[in-house]
Amino acid sequence: MDSxxxxxxxxxxxxxxxxxxxxxxxxxxxxxxxxxxxxIAIGPQALRLVGDTxxxxxxxxxxxxxxxxxxxxxxxxxxxxxxRRPVFGTGLLQVLATSAVIGTIAWRLFGFTPGAxxxxxxxxxxxxxxxxLQILGERKEAGTAYGRQAFAILLFQDLAAIPLIATVPLLxxxxxxxxxxxxxxxxxxxxxxxxxxxxxYLLRPLFRFVAKADAVEVSTATALLVVMxxxxxxxxAGVSVTLGAxxxxxxxxxxxxxxxxxxxxxxxxxxLLGLFFISVGMxxxxxxxxxxxxxxxxxxxxxxxxxxxxxxxxGRIVGALERGDALRLAVLxxxxxxxxxxxxxxxxxxGLVSARQHNLLVLAITxxxxxxxxxxxxxxxxxxxxxxxxxxxxxxxxxxxxxxxIIAGYGRMGQIVARILRAEGIPFVAxxxxxxxxxxxxxxxxxxxxxxxxxxxxxxxxxxxxxxAEVFVLASxxxxxxxxxxxxxxxxxxxxxIVARARNRQHVWRLMxxxxxxxxxxxxxxxxxMSKQALIALGMTxxxxxxxxxxxxxxxxxxxxxxxxxxxxxxxxxxxxxxALAELEKLFEADTSPDAERERNRNPDKPLTDTA
Numbered sequence: 001m002d003s004x005x006x007x008x009x010x011x012x013x014x015x016x017x018x019x020x021x022x023x024x025x026x027x028x029x030x031x032x033x034x035x036x037x038x039x040i041a042i043g044p045q046a047l048r049l050v051g052d053t054x055x056x057x058x059x060x061x062x063x064x065x066x067x068x069x070x071x072x073x074x075x076x077x078x079x080x081x082x083x084r085r086p087v088f089g090t091g092l093l094q095v096l097a098t099s100a101v102i103g104t105i106a107w108r109l110f111g112f113t114p115g116a117x118x119x120x121x122x123x124x125x126x127x128x129x130x131x132x133l134q135i136l137g138e139r140k141e142a143g144t145a146y147g148r149q150a151f152a153i154l155l156f157q158d159l160a161a162i163p164l165i166a167t168v169p170l171l172x173x174x175x176x177x178x179x180x181x182x183x184x185x186x187x188x189x190x191x192x193x194x195x196x197x198x199x200x201y202l203l204r205p206l207f208r209f210v211a212k213a214d215a216v217e218v219s220t221a222t223a224l225l226v227v228m229x230x231x232x233x234x235x236x237a238g239v240s241v242t243l244g245a246x247x248x249x250x251x252x253x254x255x256x257x258x259x260x261x262x263x264x265x266x267x268x269x270x271x272l273l274g275l276f277f278i279s280v281g282m283x284x285x286x287x288x289x290x291x292x293x294x295x296x297x298x299x300x301x302x303x304x305x306x307x308x309x310x311x312x313x314x315g316r317i318v319g320a321l322e323r324g325d326a327l328r329l330a331v332l333x334x335x336x337x338x339x340x341x342x343x344x345x346x347x348x349x350x351g352l353v354s355a356r357q358h359n360l361l362v363l364a365i366t367x368x369x370x371x372x373x374x375x376x377x378x379x380x381x382x383x384x385x386x387x388x389x390x391x392x393x394x395x396x397x398x399x400x401x402x403x404x405x406i407i408a409g410y411g412r413m414g415q416i417v418a419r420i421l422r423a424e425g426i427p428f429v430a431x432x433x434x435x436x437x438x439x440x441x442x443x444x445x446x447x448x449x450x451x452x453x454x455x456x457x458x459x460x461x462x463x464x465x466x467x468x469a470e471v472f473v474l475a476s477x478x479x480x481x482x483x484x485x486x487x488x489x490x491x492x493x494x495x496x497x498i499v500a501r502a503r504n505r506q507h508v509w510r511l512m513x514x515x516x517x518x519x520x521x522x523x524x525x526x527x528x529x530m531s532k533q534a535l536i537a538l539g540m541t542x543x544x545x546x547x548x549x550x551x552x553x554x555x556x557x558x559x560x561x562x563x564x565x566x567x568x569x570x571x572x573x574x575x576x577x578x579x580a581l582a583e584l585e586k587l588f589e590a591d592t593s594p595d596a597e598r599e600r601n602r603n604p605d606k607p608l609t610d611t612a
Contacts, residue, residue, distance in 0.1 A: 012049045016042045017274060028138065029373050032130045032338065035274050036366055039281020046286075053282045060279040062228075063272025064342050065245040066265055069227045071158050072249020073261060083152055085569070090149060090318045091156025094333075097310050098125035115171035116352045120361065122164045123343040124303060126157045127333040128369050135332060135376055142480040143507075146325035149315060150332055161339040165346065166243045172350035191237040195230055195244060199251035207252075220264040226252075227265070242342065280341050284366065285359035299364035304371070308334040324383050331379050335372040336365030403429040406469045406496075408455035408485050409476035410441065413501055413522060417473050418450070429464045431455045433481075456485045458492055466493050474500040477522075479507045486514050508560060509567045528553055555584055 020041065021034030042049040050056065080087065103121025106112040112120060132154050136142040142151065166188065203226065210222045227245050234244030252261060289296050308330040315326030341362060348358040405421055405428035407414050414430060421428045430450040441450055453460040455476075466472070472489050476482040482500065489496055502508040502519040511519040528549050535545035559580045566572040 009050055009052075012042055013038075013275070013278060016049075016278070021274075028135075028377065029370065030131050030134050031274075032128065032277055033366075033370050035277035036281040036284075036369075039278035040284055040286060041281075042278075043282030043284075045282075045284065050282065053279065056275070056279045056282065060272060060276035061342075062231075063269060063274070063276040065231050065242055066227060066269040067273055068162070068242045069245040069249040070265055070269055072246045072251075073253050083155070086149055086152030086319065087156045087159075090314055091153045091160075093318060094153050094311060094314055095122070095125050095157060095160045097314070098307055101306065101310065112357075113352070116347065119164070119168060119171065119343060119347045119352055122160070122167075123340040123347075124336060124361070124365070125307075126161060126164075126337040126339045126343075127154060127307075128335055128337040128372070129154045129158060130338055131335065131369055131372055132332055135373060137480070139376075139380070140478055140480065143478075143503075144325070146315065146319075146321055146329045146332075147480075149319045149321060149325075150329055153329075153333060157337065158339070161343070162243055162246050164339075164343055168343065168346045168350055168352065169238065172347075172352055187237060191234060192243070192247065195233065195247050196251065199230075199248060203248075203251060216264075219261075223261045223264045224268070276341075277338070280362065280366075284363055286363075288359055288363055296360065296363055296367070299360065300367045300371070303336060303364060303368050304334045304375075328376070328379060328383070331375045332372070334375075335368040337369075340365050402468050403427045403449070403465060404469055405429075405471045405473060406455075406461070406464055406466050407431065407473045407475060409474065409482070409501070410450055411475065411477050413477075414473070414475035417475060429469075431460065431464060456481070456488050458488065461489070461492060466496065469493075469496060472496040472498045474498055476501065477503070479503045479510075482507075483510055483514075486511060486516060490514055505560060505563070506567065509564050512564055524553075524556075551587065552584065555580060 016038035017035065020038035021031050024034035024037065025031055041047055043053065044051060099118075099121040101121070102124045103117040106120045107114060107117035132150055133142070136147045136150065141147045170188070206226075207219075207222065210218055226248055230244040230248040231241035234241045311330040311333055312326050315321040315329040316323070319326070319329070321329060344353065344358050344361055347353045348355060353361075404426055405417075407418055407428055407430040410418065410430045410432035414432070418428060418430050428449060431453050432450070433452070433454045451464070455461065466489070472493070474482050474486055474489075476485065479502075486498060486500060489498060498516050500511050500516050500519040502511060502521050504521070508519045508521060531552075532542075532545045532549045535548060536542055540548075559576065563573055563576050566576070
């Protein structure tokens with residue numbers, strides 16, 4: 001490709017992206033749909049600005065490889081263990097049930113071979129992780145019951161995509177030889193074992209050696225080398241390159257270099273994934289929608305209704321969701337997903353599905369993804385759920401002189417911390433992502449050390465001089481937002497002591513997963529003070545009321561730490577709560593015994609002590 005043609009293609013891609021993606025995001029349709037529409041517009045079906053769809057697809061598929069590497073990085077054994085029940089419970093049942101039903105329909109009604117039906121059923125069982133997480137994030141519903149359940153299902157679907165991709169070549173070779181390819185299976189297992197063994201003993205020493213160079217560009221090059229090297233090894237062995245990238249990520253999930261790797265890979269992953277979706281849009285056969293509209297729309301409707309009908313009872317029975325939440329879960333995850341594009345493209349290349357079948361399925365998946373944001377918004381309006389509008393501003397220019405404290409979230413709690421720090425003469429910088437909040441602060445005589453911006457953005461933290469600060473006060477009132485900020489701060493500035501606000505016990509435990517000691521529950525101390533005042537109003541002496549409240553506080557702190565070990569197990573949570581209540585009742589009963597009463601009369605100023 002000559003330089004002039006290369007520049008022309010690059011400009012076309014960038015221009016289409018700049019126009020299409022902001023438009024779809026403005027209408028809450030997601031960036032993925034914008035990339036797909038951009039590909040359709042510049043491809044051979046519409047304006048014909050780019051003709052080399054095969055060459056573009058070959059380059060863009062590396063974006064999927066990087067995405068699977070990052071997914072592998074995020075799947076640490078500890079995280080999977082904490083989420084094992086929803087992930088391997090609801091997620092596993094959803095994939096198995098949907099794959100079985102859709103696969104059977106494809107086999108019996110549409111004449112697919114058993115191998116092709118298995119691939120079609122498995123690929124259509126997957127939902128869009130990009131759409132699902134984006135919608136949950138925009139609506140600030142990731143921390144809700146149905147949001148957590150949706151995340152667990154999407155996580156298992158991402159896991160399920162790996163063996164599904166690896167199965168396609170095996171099924172294709174079996175179909176060609178009219179039998180199961182044991183040699184191919186053994187080769188696949190052997191390569192996987194070699195990668196796991198080599199990665200375990202070679203990757204960490206490699207990154208340790210590179211880290212001594214203290215050069216960001218070398219670390220980035222090393223991360224790309226690992227991904228591309230493992231992918232190349234898999235390709236040479238005839239195994240899926242995406243499986244190799246995923247394995248490389250899993251091997252590094254618990255390493256000390258995980259966060260640095262993720263931050264280095266993220267820009268490449270985003271760009272190449274966008275290119276991948278554009279290439280999918282370029283290869284879509286839009287003429288099918290014009291020539292067979294009933295067939296295409298029927299497939300879209302059948303996919304949404306069938307997956308939704310299977311998801312709703314799973315959410316109600318297995319996920320223990322309310323009716324409304326189960327319905328929202330079904331609508332959110334009923335669409336197809338980006339991994340289906342990868343699986344179906346591979347199946348078409350291997351001859352498991354025909355070109356027309358591939359084009360029909362890709363078109364149906366794309367339309368189902370396009371309809372999902374509209375269905376979610378319509379259902380939320382029907383149920384009376386309002387979404388939060390995102391601010392349009394970027395972030396303020398920060399001028400600060402070596403702050404010792406960074407405050408993320410300038411609401412009720414953040415303002416109190418800031419007032420005390422200001423009274424003590426301690427320099428700080430406060431950040432808040434609410435336009436309304438910042439306008440109110442400035443209108444009522446705001447301070448020069450409070451700035452607008454998203455604390456999760458690394459460039460904003462750099463501008464706030466987080467590298468020079470000592471303490472990071474996480475005072476945001478949104479649990480998911482605070483968890484995201486904590487994750488970024490832990491990765492970028494591990495020296496900072498994080499003092500975090502927590503909404504509830506679940507929020508406390510998730511913060512503790514990140515190594516944050518003793519998160520502060522926002523209502524605990526005010527509730528304890530109210531309890532003390534209520535006991536005094538009922539006639540209890542102030543000393544005894546203080547002792548009762550303090551005893552409860554100590555026992556609740558111990559219970560919180562004990563339940564952290566089992567917080568993913570609802571039955572054990574209920575059991576430990578009942579045991580703690582029974583123990584507290586016994587302690588209080590002991591205090592009301594005649595012996596204890598006589599002791600208090602003899603020593604009225606002596607504080608009560610635990611009897612157990």
